[in-house]
Amino acid sequence: xxxxxxxxxxxxxxxxxxxxxxxxxxxxxxxxxxxxxxxxxxxxxxxxxxxxxxxxxxxxxxxxxxxxxxxxxxxxxxxxxxxxxxxxxxxxxxxxxxxxxxxxxxxxxxxxxxxxxxxxxxxxxxxxxxxxxxxxxxxxxxxxxxxxxxxxxxxxxxxxxxxxxxxxxxxxxxxxxxxxxxxxxxxxxxxxxxxxxxxxxxxxxxxxxxxxxxxxxxxxxxxxxxxxxxxxxxxxxx
Numbered sequence: 001x002x003x004x005x006x007x008x009x010x011x012x013x014x015x016x017x018x019x020x021x022x023x024x025x026x027x028x029x030x031x032x033x034x035x036x037x038x039x040x041x042x043x044x045x046x047x048x049x050x051x052x053x054x055x056x057x058x059x060x061x062x063x064x065x066x067x068x069x070x071x072x073x074x075x076x077x078x079x080x081x082x083x084x085x086x087x088x089x090x091x092x093x094x095x096x097x098x099x100x101x102x103x104x105x106x107x108x109x110x111x112x113x114x115x116x117x118x119x120x121x122x123x124x125x126x127x128x129x130x131x132x133x134x135x136x137x138x139x140x141x142x143x144x145x146x147x148x149x150x151x152x153x154x155x156x157x158x159x160x161x162x163x164x165x166x167x168x169x170x171x172x173x174x175x176x177x178x179x180x181x182x183x184x185x186x187x188x189x190x191x192x193x194x195x196x197x198x199x200x201x202x203x204x205x206x207x208x209x210x211x212x213x214x215x216x217x218x219x220x221x222x223x224x225x226x227x228x229x230x231x232x233x234x235x236x237x238x
Contacts, residue, residue: 001025001026001027001047002025002026002027002076002077002127002128002129003026003027003028003029003068003072003074003075003076003077003127004021004026004027004028004029004075004076004077004078004079005029005031005064005068005075005077005078005079005120006018006021006028006029006030006031006078006079006081007031007053007055007078007079007080007081007082007116008031008033008055008081008082008083008135009030009031009032009040009050009081010032010033010034010037010039010040011034011037011039011191012188012190012191012205013081013135013185013188013205013208013209013212014030014031014079014081014082015039015040015191015205015209016205016206016208016209016210017079017081017209017212017213018030018040018043018048019043019206019209020209020210020212020213021213022043022045022047022048024213024217025047026047027047027049027071027072028045028047028048028049029049029051029064029067029068029071029075030048030049030050030051031051031052031053031055031064031082032050032051032052032053033052033053033054033055033082039191049067049068049071051064051067051068052064053082055082055108055112055113055116056084056104056107056108056111056112058115061112061115061116061119062119064119065119065120065123068120068123069123072123073123073126074123074124074126074127074128075120075123075124075126075127076124076127076128076129076130076131077127077129077131077132077133077216077217078116078117078120078124078131078132078133079133079134079135079216080113080116080117080132080133080134080135081135082108082112082113083108083109083135083159084104084105084108084109084155084158085155088101088102088105088152088154089101090102090152090153090154091152091153097153101154102153102154102157102158105154105155105157105158106154106157106158106161108158109155109158109159109161109162110158110159110161110162110165111165113134113162113165113166114162114165114169117132117169124178125176129179130176130177130178130179131178131179131180131181131216131217132166132169132173132178132179132180132181133180133181133182133183133216134162134166134180134181134182134183135183135185135212136159136162136163136166136182136183136184136228136238137155137156137159137184137185138184138236139155139156139159140156140158140159140160140161140162140163140238141160141163141228141236141237141238142160142237143237144236144237163182163228163238166180166182166226167226170226174223174224179219179220179223180226181215181216182226182227182228182229182238183212183215183228183229183230183231184228184229184230184236185203185205185208185212185230185231186202186203186208186230186231187201187202187203188201188202188203188204188205188208189201189202189203189204189205191205203231207231208231211231212231215229215233
């Protein structure tokens with residue numbers, strides 16, 4: 001049975017990916033942050049292991065590693081999906097810019113992502129697939145942001161930093177047999193505590209999850225190439 005670790009599994013795409021991989025016969029280690037969401041537990045699957053995880057906390061990441069090792073000594077895939085989003089007062093034309101809260105964006109969206117890989121790498125080394133998957137965003141593309149007007153700095157800057165971090169991981173780990181996936185999932189609908197979806201958003205996260213799970217799992221002929229793709233598997237500049 002292959003093993004996958006998925007962060008941000010409380011709701012949205014992370015939850016949908018958990019369901020997909022369980023259906024595909026994987027053992028799923030699901031990183032849970034939001035205590036008030038019980039959607040993961042409602043899956044009630046014997047191959048699901050829910051792990052409390054704050055991706056921005058080194059102690060929490062270390063504890064997650066120990067939780068995995070209690071079950072298995074190998075991981076085949078990591079899906080880094082957890083991210084911080086939201087409105088902050090960090091726009092050029094809305095002074096004064098908040099320079100404290102944005103640090104959380106970098107700590108979670110960029111540095112936490114890389115720290116997770118570093119911490120779980122010894123377990124990944126024992127896996128067969130060695131697949132590292134990252135949920136990014138077109139908001140982190142420097143090229144595509146040229147037509148945007150006023151836009152909060154923290155999310156876009158932190159996603160751009162994450163993309164660079166993935167590039168550096170690729171430079172170091174590809175030679176050791178690791179393969180990489182980066183996706184731009186699009187504007188997904190928000191899943192509420194009762195499991196229903198809000199109307200805002202374009203895509204049902206289950207729809208994107210079905211595609212993403214298959215894309216993450218399927219080998220590519222050009223594994224040497226690092227690319228960010230959408231649900232149509234079109235390349236996006238990052």
